Amino acid sequence: MRNIAFIINPIAGTQQKRRIPKLIDKLLDKEQWKYDIVFTEYRGHASELAAQYAAMNFDAVVAVGGDGTVNEVATGLRDTRTALGIIPIGSGNGFARHLGLPLRTPSAIEYFNHCEPISCDYGMANEHPFFATCGSGFDAHISEEFQKAGKRGIATYVEKIVREVFTYEPERYILKGDGIDIDTTAFLITFANCNQWGNAAQIAPKASIQDGKMDIAIVSKLPMIVAPAFALRLFTHSVNDNFYINTLKTSGVLLTRQGSTPFHIDGDPVEMPAEIRIRIVEDGLRILAEKRF
Numbered sequence: 001m002r003n004i005a006f007i008i009n010p011i012a013g014t015q016q017k018r019r020i021p022k023l024i025d026k027l028l029d030k031e032q033w034k035y036d037i038v039f040t041e042y043r044g045h046a047s048e049l050a051a052q053y054a055a056m057n058f059d060a061v062v063a064v065g066g067d068g069t070v071n072e073v074a075t076g077l078r079d080t081r082t083a084l085g086i087i088p089i090g091s092g093n094g095f096a097r098h099l100g101l102p103l104r105t106p107s108a109i110e111y112f113n114h115c116e117p118i119s120c121d122y123g124m125a126n127e128h129p130f131f132a133t134c135g136s137g138f139d140a141h142i143s144e145e146f147q148k149a150g151k152r153g154i155a156t157y158v159e160k161i162v163r164e165v166f167t168y169e170p171e172r173y174i175l176k177g178d179g180i181d182i183d184t185t186a187f188l189i190t191f192a193n194c195n196q197w198g199n200a201a202q203i204a205p206k207a208s209i210q211d212g213k214m215d216i217a218i219v220s221k222l223p224m225i226v227a228p229a230f231a232l233r234l235f236t237h238s239v240n241d242n243f244y245i246n247t248l249k250t251s252g253v254l255l256t257r258q259g260s261t262p263f264h265i266d267g268d269p270v271e272m273p274a275e276i277r278i279r280i281v282e283d284g285l286r287i288l289a290e291k292r293f
Contacts, residue, residue: 002059004028004085004112005036007046007073009065020064020087023106029113040069050076058082060117060288066090067132067198071266074122074285075129083117083286092198092267095132098209099194099289115290119283120209123193125276130265131285133197133204134278136255137188137219138168140262144269170221172258178250182218189255190217191278198267204247212282216248252279 006024010017021037028035036053040046046063050073053061062085063073074084087108088096102108123130173189175182190197192204192215204215221244255276257263263272 001034002032003036003057004033004060004062005038005049005053005058006062006064006087007049007069008037008039009046009063009069010039017064017089020105024109027106027109027113032113040072044072046072047076050074050082052076054080054082060085060112062087062112062288064089067092067094067266068268070095071129071131071268074131078122078129078281078285081286083288085112085288090198094196094198094267095194097198098132098196098207099287101289111290112288115288117286118210118289120285120287121193121212121280121282122285123191123214123278123280125191125263125265125278126272128265128270128272130191130193132194132266133190133192134263134265135188135190136173136257136261136263136276137171137186139188139190139197139203140264140269141168143264143267144262171261173218173261174256174258175216175253176256177253180216180248180250180253184218185221187219187221189219191215191253191255192217193280206247210283212280213249213251214278214280216250216253218246218248220244220246251282252277254278 008017008020024035024037038049046069050061054077060083061073061077063070064087067090069090070086077084086096086101087105088101088103089105093103096103102111123134125134170185170187172185190203192207194209195204195207196202203217207215255278257274263270263276
């Protein structure tokens with residue numbers, strides 16, 4: 001018998017949350033798992049709860065929410081033996097999609113009945129852990145606008161992109177470290193532990209959570225005439241270095257930003273200084289999965 005806790009974010013995504021405890025009771029194999037369920041009450045609560053369960057030597061803690069909830073729970077579990085599980089009910093679900101996890105809640109619960117913990121990497125941007133992506137520029141700007149909107153879902157996200165893409169101005173960035181010395185003006189820069197932002201938009205199709213490296217995707221200013229083609233490449237997993245994007249692979253880099261360019265951690269906007277040291281922590285997190293990635 002193993003112990004598992006489910007941490008549910010009651011405001012994540014657009015799904016109904018009240019039925020999830022009943023589904024857990026119905027679908028989780030109780031010969032394998034003894035479970036606990038708790039709802040978060042405030043921002044950062046999931047990290048506190050996850051750390052408490054890890055201290056009690058729980059075998060797994062499941063984040064029930066979007067990438068923000070995953071980030072909080074994983075933050076509480078990093079560098080422990082307690083594994084992260086995910087029931088993705090957010091707007092983008094980038095980390096879950098990278099892992100190939102079931103996106104339907106019943107299937108996601110049943111998944112825990114036949115998976116085992118594996119080790120994977122996570123990233124640090126100064127003192128902030130990230131597990132999917134972090135970055136600066138247009139995607140971070142959209143994360144700010146999305147947070148202000150008060151409405152969740154892909155429709156709101158697309159609306160913000162369409163409204164903002166014509167007026168957003170590229171910024172200057174300097175990157176140094178691990179053989180990298182770049183001074184450039186970019187539309188956005190993404191530091192990717194996994195391959196996508198979410199909603200299957202793969203900004204770094206070759207990124208791996210088990211190689212000890214991150215992919216840095218630098219997107220130059222896109223002429224409006226090619227913006228639809230670039231978006232299509234994101235969703236068909238065909239972004240490459242020949243189409244307004246340069247991709248690097250490294251274990252760490254120092255990013256220096258000019259001005260008050262926005263920054264995001266796993267899709268959530270955060271206040272950061274001009275200089276940000278970004279690095280990968282190899283094998284620092286255990287996750288419940290069926291295979292290696």
